[in-house]
Amino acid sequence: MIIDCHGHYTTSPPALNDYRKRQIAALENPALPPLTPDFHITDDEIRESLEKNQLRMQRERGVDLTIFSPMAGAMAHHVGSETTSQHWTRASNDLIHRAVALYPGQLAGVCQLPQSPGVSPANCIAELERCVLELGFVGCNLNPDPSDGYWTDPPLTARHWYPLYEKLVELDVPAMVHVSCSCNPNFHHTGAHYLNGDTTAFMQFLMSDLFKDFPTLRFVIPHGGGAVPYHWGRYRGLAQQLNRPPLEDMMKNVFFDTCVYHRPGIELLLEVVPPDNVLFASEIIGAVKGIDPRTGYHYDDTKRYIDAVDWLDVQRREKLFSGNALRVYPRLAAHMARHASANRSLA
Amino acid sequence: MIIDCHGHYTTSPPALNDYRKRQIAALENPALPPLTPDFHITDDEIRESLEKNQLRMQRERGVDLTIFSPMAGAMAHHVGSETTSQHWTRASNDLIHRAVALYPGQLAGVCQLPQSPGVSPANCIAELERCVLELGFVGCNLNPDPSDGYWTDPPLTARHWYPLYEKLVELDVPAMVHVSCSCNPNFHHTGAHYLNGDTTAFMQFLMSDLFKDFPTLRFVIPHGGGAVPYHWGRYRGLAQQLNRPPLEDMMKNVFFDTCVYHRPGIELLLEVVPPDNVLFASEIIGAVKGIDPRTGYHYDDTKRYIDAVDWLDVQRREKLFSGNALRVYPRLAAHMARHASANRSLA
Numbered sequence: 001m002i003i004d005c006h007g008h009y010t011t012s013p014p015a016l017n018d019y020r021k022r023q024i025a026a027l028e029n030p031a032l033p034p035l036t037p038d039f040h041i042t043d044d045e046i047r048e049s050l051e052k053n054q055l056r057m058q059r060e061r062g063v064d065l066t067i068f069s070p071m072a073g074a075m076a077h078h079v080g081s082e083t084t085s086q087h088w089t090r091a092s093n094d095l096i097h098r099a100v101a102l103y104p105g106q107l108a109g110v111c112q113l114p115q116s117p118g119v120s121p122a123n124c125i126a127e128l129e130r131c132v133l134e135l136g137f138v139g140c141n142l143n144p145d146p147s148d149g150y151w152t153d154p155p156l157t158a159r160h161w162y163p164l165y166e167k168l169v170e171l172d173v174p175a176m177v178h179v180s181c182s183c184n185p186n187f188h189h190t191g192a193h194y195l196n197g198d199t200t201a202f203m204q205f206l207m208s209d210l211f212k213d214f215p216t217l218r219f220v221i222p223h224g225g226g227a228v229p230y231h232w233g234r235y236r237g238l239a240q241q242l243n244r245p246p247l248e249d250m251m252k253n254v255f256f257d258t259c260v261y262h263r264p265g266i267e268l269l270l271e272v273v274p275p276d277n278v279l280f281a282s283e284i285i286g287a288v289k290g291i292d293p294r295t296g297y298h299y300d301d302t303k304r305y306i307d308a309v310d311w312l313d314v315q316r317r318e319k320l321f322s323g324n325a326l327r328v329y330p331r332l333a334a335h336m337a338r339h340a341s342a343n344r345s346l347a
Numbered sequence: 348m349i350i351d352c353h354g355h356y357t358t359s360p361p362a363l364n365d366y367r368k369r370q371i372a373a374l375e376n377p378a379l380p381p382l383t384p385d386f387h388i389t390d391d392e393i394r395e396s397l398e399k400n401q402l403r404m405q406r407e408r409g410v411d412l413t414i415f416s417p418m419a420g421a422m423a424h425h426v427g428s429e430t431t432s433q434h435w436t437r438a439s440n441d442l443i444h445r446a447v448a449l450y451p452g453q454l455a456g457v458c459q460l461p462q463s464p465g466v467s468p469a470n471c472i473a474e475l476e477r478c479v480l481e482l483g484f485v486g487c488n489l490n491p492d493p494s495d496g497y498w499t500d501p502p503l504t505a506r507h508w509y510p511l512y513e514k515l516v517e518l519d520v521p522a523m524v525h526v527s528c529s530c531n532p533n534f535h536h537t538g539a540h541y542l543n544g545d546t547t548a549f550m551q552f553l554m555s556d557l558f559k560d561f562p563t564l565r566f567v568i569p570h571g572g573g574a575v576p577y578h579w580g581r582y583r584g585l586a587q588q589l590n591r592p593p594l595e596d597m598m599k600n601v602f603f604d605t606c607v608y609h610r611p612g613i614e615l616l617l618e619v620v621p622p623d624n625v626l627f628a629s630e631i632i633g634a635v636k637g638i639d640p641r642t643g644y645h646y647d648d649t650k651r652y653i654d655a656v657d658w659l660d661v662q663r664r665e666k667l668f669s670g671n672a673l674r675v676y677p678r679l680a681a682h683m684a685r686h687a688s689a690n691r692s693l694a
Binding site for chain 1: 491492496497498500501502505531532533534535537538539542543546547550551553554570571573574576577578579580581582583584585587588607608609610611612614615618619634635636637639646647
């Protein structure tokens with residue numbers, strides 16, 4: 001069983017982005033009311049967008065199931081008002097739900113949240129509950145910087161975020177810490193803002209007693225944890241110097257994915273981060289789409305790099321490819337059981 | 348010959364910080380004129396602050412010479428006005444000059460620049476020229492975010508910075524891209540802002556034709572290049588996808604230091620980054636001061652990690668420990684020759 005914990009619907013049918021453009025255009029005319037989702041996408045359009053892309057690559061690479069969420073760069077929480085974000089988020093999540101309903105054996109849903117700069121994350125709870133309890137989603141993506149590049153909201157460890165964390169704990173779903181686009185010309189989104197967001201969040205967690213307040217709260221830090229595993233000694237030393245608990249204490253709550261696009265990086269990640277804390281992922285079709293001329297394979301074909309690490313034993317590989325994901329996303333087992341049961345009743 | 352390209356005067360005699368406090372206090376009273384540097388530090392105080400700290404560790408670790416600059420976190424370019432920054436920078440650089448004059452065989456000077464948010468970097472040229480031409484400094488530190496955590500100035504590749512780059516090229520000195528403190532509660536300075544600054548600068552360079560305009564301009568990206576070597580495959584893939592030249596093309600202009608505080612990170616850096624592009628450094632006494640209980644040695648004793656890498660040949664080690672530094676900082680050879688000649692005339 002191979003579970004990829006990090007995929008986005010980057011190939012959604014054009015009507016979704018067309019709605020987004022019209023929604024944003026409407027913002028520019030204050031006389032117009034907010035444009036609620038009004039687009040129509042057929043099941044066949046969804047099938048085509050996935051069969052040719054994510055599902056094809058998933059099959060080619062031998063991945064059984066992808067934890068699937070709306071396109072991260074398109075969340076763009078800075079756009080418009082909270083209402084703008086609520087409408088766009090609902091539209092994006094509903095489309096994930098439809099994709100998952102068509103391919104429940106290959107996809108499980110993770111939602112985006114209707115965040116907005118300066119607005120309490122408590123206002124995301126209704127959409128989180130809808131996605132988890134009504135639509136069967138197994139987690140959410142949480143943007144640590146709803147300003148999209150200026151970092152004007154409080155750190156993830158501030159009480160500002162606590163109402164949302166209470167609900168995450170109650171629902172027993174994790175959050176992937178995932179920034180969106182960057183409006184700041186200093187930060188290229190996938191080449192700087194993404195990795196900076198990952199690094200920033202880890203250091204916020206290291207400095208705080210957040211996990212004393214929420215012992216079962218779980219965060220997945222994507223893109224191999226940003227700069228963190230490469231600087232693992234720096235973080236161990238900073239924790240010691242700042243009289244914080246050893247990093248191992250955080251590792252009941254913080255997990256990294258394997259979206260690192262070369263073999264030496266993957267090997268370092270697996271060498272320094274504890275075995276229970278790394279979840280297989282590729283983020284297809286995502287930031288880096290090309291084929292590496294040195295290998296002849298896609299840069300983001302992370303399974304090949306892992307398969308090339310010859311010192312991983314069977315138990316370690318099982319944790320990496322499925323065990324850790326099933327533990328961090330406990331609702332995933334129920335999702336898979338529902339699908340299996342639906343399959344049985346069809347047979 | 349072992350050259351450490353990255354050391355800061357973090358142990359300067361208390362009169363320097365006392366002046367800084369009084370300078371900032373004076374800013375709060377608009378009736379007072381800006382407080383020009385008015386403090387007195389004796390040579391013995393400088394000797395004591397260095398002998399007990401940097402020079403002792405340098406000797407213990409077998410390092411011959413450190414490229415030495417004012418404390419990075421204390422540059423704090425966001426404080427006050429451009430005049431504030433000019434006064435503080437001059438005071439800080441003058442103290443580096445005095446330290447180097449006392450220990451010219453063990454230290455070479457690098458200056459901080461009197462940057463200020465929103466102010467043209469052209470206004471840093473006079474201080475750069477003073478430090479290089481009058482004080483014999485071999486390079487400068489350049490803060491890519493003078494706002495100290497809000498990234499409100501243009502990217503390093505914008506024409507905003509070109510007047511300064513023209514002078515760097517004319518003087519044939521490199522800049523180390525080094526952020527300062529962080530006023531943004533999201534970013535711990537040494538645990539997030541530093542590494543984010545490194546990662547951000549590299550991606551800015553990757554996206555731009557800056558080095559077509561300045562073929563001999565050289566930047567050292569400290570802290571092992573932030574997240575970059577760990578994500579080398581991501582950057583190779585992004586360059587390819589964005590129709591940018593291969594990373595190797597940037598490597599005539601961009602260099603990384605070895606401030607990575609564990610053996611697996613150092614080994615990855617040396618494995619993926621070309622041999623001509625890594626410069627030995629430890630940043631002592633800097634971000635991480637403690638002793639790693641797993642090894643019994645300081646986290647920042649980077650020479651031990653390098654010495655443990657058994658596949659580095661003699662030529663590679665020579666480049667890493669001195670050859671690359673002498674090439675990137677060409678004025679260093681003149682500094683060393685002046686010192687040797689002074690020693691000969693003393694003999």
